[in-house]
Amino acid sequence: xxxxxxxxxxxxxxxxxxxxxxxxxxxxxxxxxxxxxxxxxxxxxxxxxxxxxxxxxxxxxxxxxxxxxxxxxxxxxxxxxxxxxxxxxxxxxxxxxxxxxxxxxxxx
Amino acid sequence: xxxxxxxxxxxxxxxxxxxxxxxxxxxxxxxxxxxxxxxxxxxxxxxxxxxxxxxxxxxxxxxxxxxxxxxxxxxxxxxxxxxxxxxxxxxxxxxxxxxxxxxxxxxxxxxxxxxxxxxxxxxxxxxxxxxxxxxxxxxxxxxxxxxxxxxxxxxxxxxxxxxxxxxxxxxxxxxxxxxxxxxxxxxxxxxxxxxxxxxxxxxxxxxxxxxxxxxxxxxxxxxxxxxxxxxxxxxxxxxxxxxxxxxxxxxxxxxxxxxxxxxxxxxxxxxxxxxxxxxxxxxxxxxxxxxxxxxxxxxxxxxxxxxxxxxxxxxxxxxxxxxxxxxxxxxxxxxxxxxxxxxxxxxxxxxxxxxxxxxxxxxxxxxxxxxxxxxxxxxxxxxxxxxxxxxxxxxxxxxxxxxxxxxxxxxxxxxxxxxxxxxxxxxxxxxxxxxxxxxxxxxxxxxxxxxxxxxxxxxxxxxxxxxxxxxxxxxxxxxxxxxxxxxxxxxxxxxxxxxxxxxxxxxxxxxxxxxxxxxxxxxxxxxxxxxxxxxxxxxxxxxxxxxxxxxxxxxxxxxxxxxxxxxxxxxxxxxxxxxxxxxxxxxxxxxxxxxxxxxxxxxxxxxxxxxxxxxxxxxxxxxxxxxxxxxxxxxxxxxxxxxxxxxxxxxxxxxxxxxxxxxxxxxxxxxxxxxxxxxxxxxxxxxxxxxxxxxxxxxxxxxxxxxxxxxxxxxxxxxxxxxxxxxxxxxxxxxxxxxxxxxxxxxxxxxxxxxxxxxxxxxxxxxxxxxxxxxxxxxxxxxxxxxxxxxxxxxxxxxxxxxxxxxxxxxxxxxxxxxxxxxxxxxxxxxxxxxxxxxxxxxxxxxxxxxxxxxxxxxxxxxxxxxxxxxxxxxxxxxxx
Numbered sequence: 001x002x003x004x005x006x007x008x009x010x011x012x013x014x015x016x017x018x019x020x021x022x023x024x025x026x027x028x029x030x031x032x033x034x035x036x037x038x039x040x041x042x043x044x045x046x047x048x049x050x051x052x053x054x055x056x057x058x059x060x061x062x063x064x065x066x067x068x069x070x071x072x073x074x075x076x077x078x079x080x081x082x083x084x085x086x087x088x089x090x091x092x093x094x095x096x097x098x099x100x101x102x103x104x105x106x107x108x
Numbered sequence: 109x110x111x112x113x114x115x116x117x118x119x120x121x122x123x124x125x126x127x128x129x130x131x132x133x134x135x136x137x138x139x140x141x142x143x144x145x146x147x148x149x150x151x152x153x154x155x156x157x158x159x160x161x162x163x164x165x166x167x168x169x170x171x172x173x174x175x176x177x178x179x180x181x182x183x184x185x186x187x188x189x190x191x192x193x194x195x196x197x198x199x200x201x202x203x204x205x206x207x208x209x210x211x212x213x214x215x216x217x218x219x220x221x222x223x224x225x226x227x228x229x230x231x232x233x234x235x236x237x238x239x240x241x242x243x244x245x246x247x248x249x250x251x252x253x254x255x256x257x258x259x260x261x262x263x264x265x266x267x268x269x270x271x272x273x274x275x276x277x278x279x280x281x282x283x284x285x286x287x288x289x290x291x292x293x294x295x296x297x298x299x300x301x302x303x304x305x306x307x308x309x310x311x312x313x314x315x316x317x318x319x320x321x322x323x324x325x326x327x328x329x330x331x332x333x334x335x336x337x338x339x340x341x342x343x344x345x346x347x348x349x350x351x352x353x354x355x356x357x358x359x360x361x362x363x364x365x366x367x368x369x370x371x372x373x374x375x376x377x378x379x380x381x382x383x384x385x386x387x388x389x390x391x392x393x394x395x396x397x398x399x400x401x402x403x404x405x406x407x408x409x410x411x412x413x414x415x416x417x418x419x420x421x422x423x424x425x426x427x428x429x430x431x432x433x434x435x436x437x438x439x440x441x442x443x444x445x446x447x448x449x450x451x452x453x454x455x456x457x458x459x460x461x462x463x464x465x466x467x468x469x470x471x472x473x474x475x476x477x478x479x480x481x482x483x484x485x486x487x488x489x490x491x492x493x494x495x496x497x498x499x500x501x502x503x504x505x506x507x508x509x510x511x512x513x514x515x516x517x518x519x520x521x522x523x524x525x526x527x528x529x530x531x532x533x534x535x536x537x538x539x540x541x542x543x544x545x546x547x548x549x550x551x552x553x554x555x556x557x558x559x560x561x562x563x564x565x566x567x568x569x570x571x572x573x574x575x576x577x578x579x580x581x582x583x584x585x586x587x588x589x590x591x592x593x594x595x596x597x598x599x600x601x602x603x604x605x606x607x608x609x610x611x612x613x614x615x616x617x618x619x620x621x622x623x624x625x626x627x628x629x630x631x632x633x634x635x636x637x638x639x640x641x642x643x644x645x646x647x648x649x650x651x652x653x654x655x656x657x658x659x660x661x662x663x664x665x666x667x668x669x670x671x672x673x674x675x676x677x678x679x680x681x682x683x684x685x686x687x688x689x690x691x692x693x694x695x696x697x698x699x700x701x702x703x704x705x706x707x708x709x710x711x712x713x714x715x716x717x718x719x720x721x722x723x724x725x726x727x728x729x730x731x732x733x734x735x736x737x738x739x740x741x742x743x744x745x746x747x748x749x750x751x752x753x754x755x756x757x758x759x760x761x762x763x764x765x766x767x768x769x770x771x772x773x774x775x776x777x778x779x780x781x782x783x784x785x786x787x788x789x790x791x792x793x794x795x796x797x798x799x800x801x802x803x804x805x806x807x808x809x810x811x812x813x814x815x816x817x818x819x820x821x822x823x824x825x826x827x828x829x830x831x832x833x834x835x836x837x838x839x840x841x842x843x844x845x846x847x848x849x850x851x852x853x854x855x856x857x858x859x860x861x862x863x864x865x866x867x868x869x870x871x872x873x874x875x876x877x878x879x880x881x882x883x884x885x886x887x888x889x890x891x892x893x894x895x896x897x898x899x900x901x902x903x904x905x906x907x908x909x910x911x912x913x914x915x916x917x918x919x920x921x922x923x924x925x926x927x928x929x930x931x932x933x934x935x936x937x938x939x940x941x942x943x944x945x946x947x948x949x950x951x952x953x954x955x956x957x958x959x960x961x962x963x964x965x966x967x968x969x970x971x972x973x974x975x976x977x978x979x980x981x982x983x984x985x986x987x988x989x
Contacts, residue, residue: 064141070134
């Protein structure tokens with residue numbers, strides 16, 4: 001994925017990660033994009049070096065009796081790419097803020 | 109375990125193995141976490157459960173998006189490994205890739221010609237509905253259309269949207285700049301509309317311009333317009349002088365427009381309708397028609413036949429009551445007999461490629477025997493058979509792609525050479541080149557080649573017996589498990605020999621017929637004979653006028669006076685120049701031939717020294733002399749064929765022959781000369797003294813140079829002198845080039861020579877590849893059997909025994925290949941029957957000679973590596989265990 005070629009969906013996913021939504025399902029919730037879009041976007045962003053992924057601590061997972069979750073973090077390149085993308089997609093920041101306001105944690 | 113988690117586990121199967129565990133864990137952890145959260149909030153109702161299920165289903169898209177990685181992973185692995193393996197044995201790689209490049213390049217080159225000549229549709233509107241119309245006259249053996257035919261068809265036929273006529277001619281451009289003779293076409297006003305092409309500038313001809321006595325106009329080709337008029341658009345509407353007439357330029361054709369080669373300008377046909385229809389006409393022309401939608405060629409033929417019938421009933425005194433209509437597709441009529449030759453040559457290069465494939469397969473097989481161990485190790489650490497096959501196929505595909513790239517480059521150059529070498533008369537061959545279709549063809553051929561060459565070796569090599577191979581000692585193991593290869597290898601060699609034999613026999617037949625053709629008695633001598641077509645401008649020297657006559661005489665006198673010229677003569681039609689004037693023959697004092705059944709004879713006009721100049725024999729009687737002038741008794745000389753056919757048991761001299769209104773006394777019999785071509789029958793022919801006939805329009809000047817002058821340098825300086833002498837008569841007229849009779853002979857066989865040369869070259873290439881193949885197989889056999897040979901020699905076998913054993917292995921395979929090849933050739937050479945001359949397609953001499961040649965070559969190719977076997981030192985051979 002070349003620089004400056006972030007699709008809208010990828011930019012929205014990146015925006016979500018930068019806003020602190022680090023898990024795939026949370027990003028699906030916050031962006032409203034389907035999982036079939038969000039996950040491939042995350043993998044492409046990771047491939048491009050805009051995000052990195054880590055496994056959460058084993059102890060937490062053990063406590064909840066499930067496998068460790070994978071979470072995503074912004075990289076420096078990711079921040080630059082996001083700034084770039086925000087310029088191009090002016091609505092991006094706004095949209096996400098609106099979403100955040102509407103979000104009900106009760107929804108799956 | 110929830111349904112959604114089960115779903116993730118199933119979908120995970122699709123994910124590349126390398127990523128699978130992580131992928132499953134990520135999805136499962138998310139689902140389980142979400143499930144727990146919902147449970148904590150007490151919201152785990154059926155709707156949210158459904159939502160979770162829907163979400164886990166979307167993992168499928170995620171998995172799909174990861175697919176390319178799987179392919180990339182394994183493909184890159186294969187590619188990387190393949191390249192590494194190929195680089196490890198550069199000798200093998202270069203030989204194999206070059207072999208394939210040769211085969212693929214030859215195929216690409218010939219395909220680009222086939223594509224241009226046979227496949228690419230004509231660049232006209234609805235080319236499938238364009239047909240040429242003519243009447244076939246069996247007695248003359250020719251298809252013709254006259255002005256009268258054209259007019260009748262145009263007025264009466266109902267099945268065509270358009271009928272257009274054209275005739276090729278030349279036109280002398282004078283006025284500004286060097287006078288020049290240009291190729292012109294007289295065309296009916298609708299020709300361009302029929303072809304669906306419009307002038308790029310200006311307009312097409314109007315019907316008024318196309319009517320007799322109408323305004324004089326001309327349309328220029330793009331090339332002529334740029335060359336002579338600097339591409340100036342203002343030339344439209346301007347007048348230029350053509351053949352002494354002032355004509356207005358009305359249009360310029362687009363640069364890409366071609367119709368029958370290099371026509372440089374078009375003039376309106378402007379037929380004199382009344383004259384043509386009333387008198388019938390000897391004005392021959394070509395007729396092109398555009399079929400109405402849904403009309404078949406059959407229907408067109410039927411329609412025209414009705415018109416012909418009607419005409420024959422109305423005028424029963426027609427000379428050709430037995431003629432019938434011919435409707436031929438335009439593309440077919442353009443391609444003509446080049447089709448068969450091209451397809452045969454295309455077949456030949458396909459054979460070359462097959463041989464190349466077999467050869468590379470041989471090399472791969474030999475190599476795979478040496479790689480048994482590697483395969484076994486790969487199988488042992490978990491590679492499936494499919495994976496091994498894929499790996500090996502990747503290698504052969506790499507080879508064939510390298511070959512394809514090299515072949516494509518070679519073909520680009522080869523096509524240029526082919527076109528430059530090709531004889532005139534193959535329509536559109538100059539348009540050959542590498543276009544999208546050719547590129548696609550090459551890609552497909554390269555891939556097929558890679559698969560074909562690689563699939564057997566790959567299947568063979570992947571058949572590993574891990575235990576056996578790994579247990580065995582290095583070389584012995586390789587030898588033992590290569591048993592399958594030992595069977596495939598000879599089979600490929602036999603196939604190679606059989607294919608080569610077919611090709612060589614084809615080429616042999618062509619060469620033999622070419623030799624036979626060149627040995628045909630020509631009836632004339634080409635050495636030191638120069639020819640020049642005289643055609644002074646018709647404006648200054650009107651046809652039939654004494655002035656034109658005087659021009660010809662003057663030219664003859666000047667050339668006769670040139671030092672170094674032994675004798676010179678005028679002639680209407682030179683040998684090998686094609687059909688002559690044709691007339692009906694009657695013999696005085698015999699019952700006249702029935703009307704419509706009169707024999708046709710070819711009529712030529714010559715001046716007294718003709719036979720001596722051209723080197724023809726006079727069998728009886730006397731040649732023409734100066735006194736056979738217009739007022740002297742009318743005389744003629746006949747050729748031997750005529751004498752034999754009509755005067756089999758009597759002396760023809762003194763007999764009187766009549767041709768229409770002309771009656772002549774036979775004064776001599778000349779030896780036969782080939783007029784239509786070396787491969788054509790000789791027709792009965794009559795010579796008239798040129799001085800008794802002044803009605804013809806063009807003459808050829810032919811000169812024999814003194815025997816001490818017939819070296820190339822003197823010939824060329826005499827050619828120049830001859831041309832200058834003629835030019836001095838009328839400095840404003842363009843003069844044609846002087847052509848030696850040898851060149852005319854060479855041109856007349858150019859097509860055959862070209863075909864023969866091509867087939868010969870490809871057969872030669874095949875022979876070389878096959879020789880390398882045989883050499884490779886025997887070398888391999890020797891290296892595989894080193895130990896066995898060592899044991900034999902230790903037990904007392906002599907070098908001669910070993911040599912005989914190894915050579916016999918090669919020869920036995922060769923003999924099987926030759927036998928199969930002969931059978932295949934017997935079946936296949938029949939298709940080229942029509943390309944042969946005086947040689948049967950199953951000519952035993954050619955078959956025998958080629959079989960012997962191949963056996964001889966195979967013997968040498970097996971003898972050389974077999975000698976190496978005799979050098980085996982039993983001690984070393986046995987110790988290597």
